[in-house]
Amino acid sequence: MSRASAPGSYGDTAAILDVSRGRNAAAGITGLLLYDGERFLQAIEGPEEATAACYGRIHNDPRHYALRLLSQEEISDREFGIWSMAYRVPRMDDTGAFLDQVRGDVRGVSDDYLRMLFTGFTVRR
Ligand SMILES: Cc1cc2nc3c(=O)[nH]c(=O)nc-3n(C[C@H](O)[C@H](O)[C@H](O)COP(=O)(O)O)c2cc1C
Numbered sequence: 001m002s003r004a005s006a007p008g009s010y011g012d013t014a015a016i017l018d019v020s021r022g023r024n025a026a027a028g029i030t031g032l033l034l035y036d037g038e039r040f041l042q043a044i045e046g047p048e049e050a051t052a053a054c055y056g057r058i059h060n061d062p063r064h065y066a067l068r069l070l071s072q073e074e075i076s077d078r079e080f081g082i083w084s085m086a087y088r089v090p091r092m093d094d095t096g097a098f099l100d101q102v103r104g105d106v107r108g109v110s111d112d113y114l115r116m117l118f119t120g121f122t123v124r125r
Contacts (some may be wrong), residue, residue, distance in 0.1 A: 001121075002064040007038045010089060012063060016101050017087050025084040029054055031107060032086045034114065034121055036098075040064055041121045043114065044085075071113060079109045098122040 006012060013035050024030065029046035042058075044051050059067055080086065086105060090098035099122040106115045 001042075001070055002040045002067040004035070004038055005063050005065055010035070013087075013089075016061075016063065017085060024054070024061075027054065027069045030078055030080045030083055030085070032080050032083060032087050032088070032118065034102065034118065036090055036121070036124070042119065043080055043118075045075065045080060059100070060101070070117060073111070077110075079111060079114060090120065 004013075017033070020033075024044075024046075027046060027050040029044055029050055031042060031044040032039065044054055044058075048056075055069075088098065088101055088105065099119060102118050102122050106118045107119075109112040109115050
């Protein structure tokens with residue numbers, strides 16, 4: 001989880017995503033990224049070395065700050081295996097749709113904590 005350096009810039013995030021998907025596919029990394037205009041929540045998974053390198057690059061990216069690692073686990077099966085990096089943002093006219101979308105995305109995720117993190121993220125204070 002992190003905070004965007006330039007809140008609201010969905011265009012920047014599209015660029016981030018373009019690069020991410022290419023690199024992740026090449027490195028065998030899969031995951032899910034949520035952005036609500038202010039905050040990011042992301043899961044990355046894959047071979048240990050590749051995910052560590054990816055996390056290192058993300059960590060040093062000035063387009064966000066206050067990065068917190070919420071969970072790090074060794075897993076035997078991927079939770080987000082079909083996506084090189086799925087990306088979800090809220091619809092401004094219907095914030096409930098964000099929750100519905102993400103709830104669907106994480107339906108197959110076996111880790112309760114991950115499911116809770118992703119669905120909880122969609123609910124604004
Ligand atoms: C919120 C956020 C999520 C990102 N996710 C990924 C990702 O999943 N994979 C990736 O390769 N880069 C990701 N990046 C981009 C990296 O920080 C970095 O810009 C990119 O990997 C290119 O690295 P390089 O300039 O060292 O080649 C993300 C950046 C941000 C701000």
